[in-house]
Amino acid sequence: MKGALPNFYHSCTIFFFVSLQFHHVFSTNTLSSNETLTISSNRTLVSPGDVFELGFFKTTTRNSQDGADRWYLGIWYKTTSDQRTYVWVANRDNPLHNSTGTLKISHSSNLVLLDQSDTPVWSTNFTGVAHLPVTAELLANGNFVLRDSKTKDLNRFVWQSFDFPVDTLLPEMKLGRNLIGPEKEKILTSWKSPTDPSSGDYSFILETEGFLHEFYLLNNEFKVYRTGPWNGARFNGIPKMQNWSYIVNNFIDEEEEVGYSFQVNNNHNIHSRFRMSYTGYLQVITWTNTVPQRNMFWSFPEDTCDLYIVCGPYAYCDMHTTPTCNCIKGFVPKNARAWELRDASSGCVRSKRLSCGEGDGFLRMSQMKLPETSEAVVDEVIELKECREKCVRDCNCTGYANMDNMNGSGCVMWTGELLDMRKYDAGGHDIYVKVAEASLVPS
Ligand SMILES: *[C@@H]1O[C@H](CO)[C@@H](O)[C@H](O)[C@H]1NC(C)=O
Ligand SMILES: *[C@@H]1O[C@H](CO)[C@@H](O)[C@H](O)[C@H]1NC(C)=O
Ligand SMILES: *[C@@H]1O[C@H](CO)[C@@H](O)[C@H](O)[C@H]1NC(C)=O
Ligand SMILES: *[C@@H]1O[C@H](CO)[C@@H](O)[C@H](O)[C@H]1NC(C)=O
């Protein structure tokens, strides 16, 4: 979408209107159980390496209804510029309305944020041993952790901010879901506005119901964009990811958790983060030490063909055709009148019924975004030939594809309508769509 860039820069400009007050007196990266962090002391924690800073900040919007300040506990990049970039906010939906606020470690060994009347507005939910000696620490990667001060294992945390993303995915953070223990979903949710960190309309969430897992960008409960399934190296619906040379992508698909994380291949002092913008774009923002200006590296959805099911069932979107929606060969518009008026939402239907046997064939479509996989079935062991045979035998099968683009094995089979396909210039996948044999004969 062409709107992405202006909107993004617009949001940066507005950031200057956020009134920020903050000076620090002394800095370390830890908060012991006998210490507090208060708004009036102006103290902050600074991560080793000086990249991140944790403390209180306030926002006052020009059009704030009550004109009152709202105070938050958050983490931002420690820079000298006036324009702060916040990467995490503890009490995003429960601000302090008073410049009296205290962060401390409670008797139950939890971090707790108290307002002027000592009422907790936010706290961590660790329910282990009370009076466990704990220390809070801001790590070099921006993770704010609470750990047993006696533990020798520095990677074991009682609680960590990385488990509670706000709108930003930092390197080493995971987005997805813990499948064991109290189910914990890790999703990005946009700010409400550039000056309001409360939960906004847009979120980026991993769907974990089906065999394959895909991320969806939602506007409230409505799907706006889909990344396509992970193909072993990248998401099928983000073909340009193959050229993100300095980002190392990692998809975890294990018994205890599924999720995505990334790291920056840091030969060039490059920094990167993902952000769910309040304007509805998933942005990948990148900068270097020498050029600290934030550059938007990528933004999704990218064009109209990225919009979720823009063309209806059995159709695909192609930015190079007019109209952009096309029926798959062997299919015709379901509602010809609407289709002519560029309303493709009803999609396409078969021009010839399947015979469910010898009379059927497969149409190979290349450089495609694979259809939505929520109803797709996966067989990780069989190869393409067996995949085809399996599809032929199943009358409900509408198409198949390789699951793993990297080594050629694995089979995905669709048994319902083929939804949300598009054609790419490069980096797409092959899909084989079942059609009546006669449809394959060039007319
Ligand atoms: C707070 O606790 C830390 C570690 O337990 C200790 O080193 C420090 O001296 C204490 N500070 C005060 C003011 O009691
Ligand atoms: C904290 O910052 C405010 C605003 O600049 C200032 O008025 C106040 O004196 C500072 N407090 C301390 C303890 O330094
Ligand atoms: C803020 O706290 C002070 C006392 O610390 C109190 O007098 C004042 O009414 C409070 N303001 C609000 C808006 O709660
Ligand atoms: C703590 O648990 C409550 C209730 O389940 C939840 O609303 C709150 O968001 C949790 N707080 C954190 C910091 O996870």
Ligand SMILES: *[C@@H]1O[C@H](CO)[C@@H](O)[C@H](O)[C@H]1NC(C)=O
């Ligand atoms: C990745 O870069 C190569 C070389 O510039 C280019 O040929 C290819 O089309 C790019 N891939 C995508 C998906 O843009």
Ligand SMILES: *[C@@H]1O[C@H](CO)[C@@H](O)[C@H](O)[C@H]1NC(C)=O
């Ligand atoms: C095919 O779909 C129909 C209707 O959804 C269902 O009743 C039937 O069990 C399916 N057949 C197979 C082999 O999955």
Ligand SMILES: *[C@@H]1O[C@H](CO)[C@@H](O)[C@H](O)[C@H]1NC(C)=O
């Ligand atoms: C292909 O990759 C899958 C998943 O990584 C693996 O289980 C399988 O053994 C690989 N197959 C071949 C032929 O290398």
